[in-house]
Amino acid sequence: xxxxxxxxxxxxxxxxxxxxxxxxxxxxxxxxxxxxxxxxxxxxxxxxxxxxxxxxxxxxxxxxxxxxxxxxxxxxxxxxxxxxxxxxxxxxxxxxxxxxxxxxxxxxxxxxxxxxxxxxxxxxxxxxxxxxxxxxxxxxxxxxxxxxxxxxxxxxxxx
Amino acid sequence: xxxxxxxxxxxxxxxxxxxxxxxxxxxxxxxxxxxxxxxxxxxxxxxxxxxxxxxxxxxxxxxxxxxxxxxxxxxxxxxxxxxxxxxxxxxxxxxxxxxxxxxxxxxxxxxxxxxxxxxxxxxxxxxxxxxxxxxxxxxxxxxxxxxxxxxxxxxxxxxxxxxxxxxxxxxxxxxxxxxxxxxxxxxxxxxxxxxxxxxxxxxxxxxxxxxxxxxxxxxxxxxxxxxxxxxxxxxxxxxxxxxxxxxxxxxxxxxxxxxxxxxxxxxxxxxxxxxxxxxxxxxxxxxxxxxxxxxxxxxxxxxxxxxxxxxxxxxxxxxxxxxxxxxxxxxxxxxxxxxxxxxxxxxxxxxxxxxxxxxxxxxxxxxxxxxxxxxxxxxxxxxxxxxxxxxxxx
Numbered sequence: 001x002x003x004x005x006x007x008x009x010x011x012x013x014x015x016x017x018x019x020x021x022x023x024x025x026x027x028x029x030x031x032x033x034x035x036x037x038x039x040x041x042x043x044x045x046x047x048x049x050x051x052x053x054x055x056x057x058x059x060x061x062x063x064x065x066x067x068x069x070x071x072x073x074x075x076x077x078x079x080x081x082x083x084x085x086x087x088x089x090x091x092x093x094x095x096x097x098x099x100x101x102x103x104x105x106x107x108x109x110x111x112x113x114x115x116x117x118x119x120x121x122x123x124x125x126x127x128x129x130x131x132x133x134x135x136x137x138x139x140x141x142x143x144x145x146x147x148x149x150x151x152x153x154x155x156x157x158x159x
Numbered sequence: 160x161x162x163x164x165x166x167x168x169x170x171x172x173x174x175x176x177x178x179x180x181x182x183x184x185x186x187x188x189x190x191x192x193x194x195x196x197x198x199x200x201x202x203x204x205x206x207x208x209x210x211x212x213x214x215x216x217x218x219x220x221x222x223x224x225x226x227x228x229x230x231x232x233x234x235x236x237x238x239x240x241x242x243x244x245x246x247x248x249x250x251x252x253x254x255x256x257x258x259x260x261x262x263x264x265x266x267x268x269x270x271x272x273x274x275x276x277x278x279x280x281x282x283x284x285x286x287x288x289x290x291x292x293x294x295x296x297x298x299x300x301x302x303x304x305x306x307x308x309x310x311x312x313x314x315x316x317x318x319x320x321x322x323x324x325x326x327x328x329x330x331x332x333x334x335x336x337x338x339x340x341x342x343x344x345x346x347x348x349x350x351x352x353x354x355x356x357x358x359x360x361x362x363x364x365x366x367x368x369x370x371x372x373x374x375x376x377x378x379x380x381x382x383x384x385x386x387x388x389x390x391x392x393x394x395x396x397x398x399x400x401x402x403x404x405x406x407x408x409x410x411x412x413x414x415x416x417x418x419x420x421x422x423x424x425x426x427x428x429x430x431x432x433x434x435x436x437x438x439x440x441x442x443x444x445x446x447x448x449x450x451x452x453x454x455x456x457x458x459x460x461x462x463x464x465x466x467x468x469x470x471x472x473x474x475x476x477x478x479x480x481x482x483x484x485x486x487x488x489x490x491x492x493x494x495x496x497x498x499x500x501x502x503x504x505x506x507x508x509x510x511x512x513x514x515x516x517x518x519x520x521x522x523x524x525x526x527x528x529x530x531x532x533x534x535x536x537x538x539x540x541x542x543x544x545x546x547x548x549x550x551x552x553x
Contacts, residue, residue: 012180013180015179020216020219024287028288032288057404058403065399086307086407087303087306087307087310087407088306089303089354089355089356089357090355091298091302091353092351092354092355093278093353095278095293095296096276096278096281096282096294097282097291097294098294099293099294104294106293106302106303107303108303108307108402108407109403110403116399116401116403116404116405117403117404118403119290119293119403120293121293132306132307132310147292148288148289148290148293
């Protein structure tokens with residue numbers, strides 16, 4: 001709370017300090033659950049393939065936004081693990097969620113076999129050496145994680 | 160039933176980095192009281208619909224309009240909240256009046272960005288399953304879009320800096336803006352990096368403020384003012400949600416929204432027919448990207464036409480003569496401020512920022528990171544029937 005007696009410019013104005021916190025459990029859904037289980041147990045990355053549009057989406061989903069076909073678990077297929085860097089950035093401030101990376105680098109990687117990109121962290125690379133079009137590979141977490149950080153980050157591919 | 164709709168009154172608070180002296184209701188009322196005085200309308204007798212635009216987390220209350228029913232007249236009749244950019248309030252107000260249900264609609268957008276942390280608010284816009292915990296916010300997302308766009312279309316940092324130079328200089332003339340200043344290109348390019356390639360002056364600053372508009376049917380509009388700003392066309396479209404779902408150098412949703420609005424307005428050559436643009440430069444590079452999406456130049460050309468001065472106040476197509484969002488406009492309020500500034504130009508009431516002979520102006524607003532949702536409003540000095548053209552020719 002602002003100390004109403006301290007800064008002179010605030011003497012007449014009162015601020016009420018509030019913190020909204022909520023521990024939440026968001027359901028990954030049918031195809032999302034398959035994605036997270038395959039990632040955790042097999043270090044496989046799954047995408048959803050729309051047979052009608054011949055497009056493969058990451059993250060996996062149960063509707064094709066293009067043709068509105070229903071997609072299901074049987075439309076999941078493995079994509080990546082290698083991919084191509086589409087864009088990247090380096091924030092010079094602490095992100096609004098605690099991120100296990102220093103420095104924090106972000107990129108969008110289009111995984112081989114997918115038609116949409118994955119936004120994720122980048123690591124084991126100097127920012128100055130990043131280039132659009134670079135080949136990237138995922139580094140998986142050593143201890144299985146039941147969330148997107150089962151991929152720790154993407155690094156330049158050793159191919 | 161009317162088939163013409165107009166903006167008949169426009170009022171804005173001064174925007175400022177922090178208004179410690181007022182709460183959101185008091186801030187909103189400053190704009191509402193002004194617009195009622197300007198039009199001579201009474202909130203109980205004359206207004207038959209209200210649409211507000213604000214943000215739950217910034218206001219600190221879900222369904223954030225429920226805390227301000229008393230200042231907007233929500234206890235008198237229908238009131239709806241747009242949980243989106245304020246330009247969309249103008250879109251729905253137009254539809255409500257065209258439907259014949261309402262004659263005179265009060266629009267309000269308010270936000271006090273000083274009340275909490277923009278990056279925490281904007282992080283919650285990312286899906287909770289795949290993206291949010293990676294710590295993205297609108298600035299890092301915009302940086303990804305900026306690099307992609309600049310790389311694909313060969314846009315230079317200097318061309319982007321010219322947007323900052325122009326808009327902050329324009330903002331000096333506008334009494335509602337707080338971020339106006341004259342800078343050199345070198346100063347802009349030497350500002351600290353926030354999220355590479357975005358620098359400090361590439362981001363619209365945190366701001367507190369409110370905008371209120373009144374929109375009316377043709378019959379009511381003519382009773383209220385001799386110089387309304389007529390709605391000529393409206394369009395709205397979403398792009399896909401996930402950051403990787405689209406090529407961030409593209410702007411499909413804006414192209415579609417613009418096509419809808421232009422078709423209604425009978426505009427087939429926007430570069431020639433549009434006199435002025437007020438668009439959502441939440442980040443500097445977006446002015447260039449949105450100019451291209453609005454069809455006002457070819458893809459990849461916006462950097463060049465900006466460097467050539469075409470979009471300056473004195474140019475052939477003034478863009479953001481108000482100072483734009485970089486001049487210091489709150490989130491959510493952003494698009495209604497774009498509509499307000501464009502309307503003021505068409506009505507000849509833009510004061511120090513007035514451009515001569517504005518017959519047709521385009522206002523553009525967007526919601527979500529990297530402009531996921533886009534809304535385009537075309538305004539004109541002369542009325543045009545909307546029902547004959549609205550969405551029928553698709």
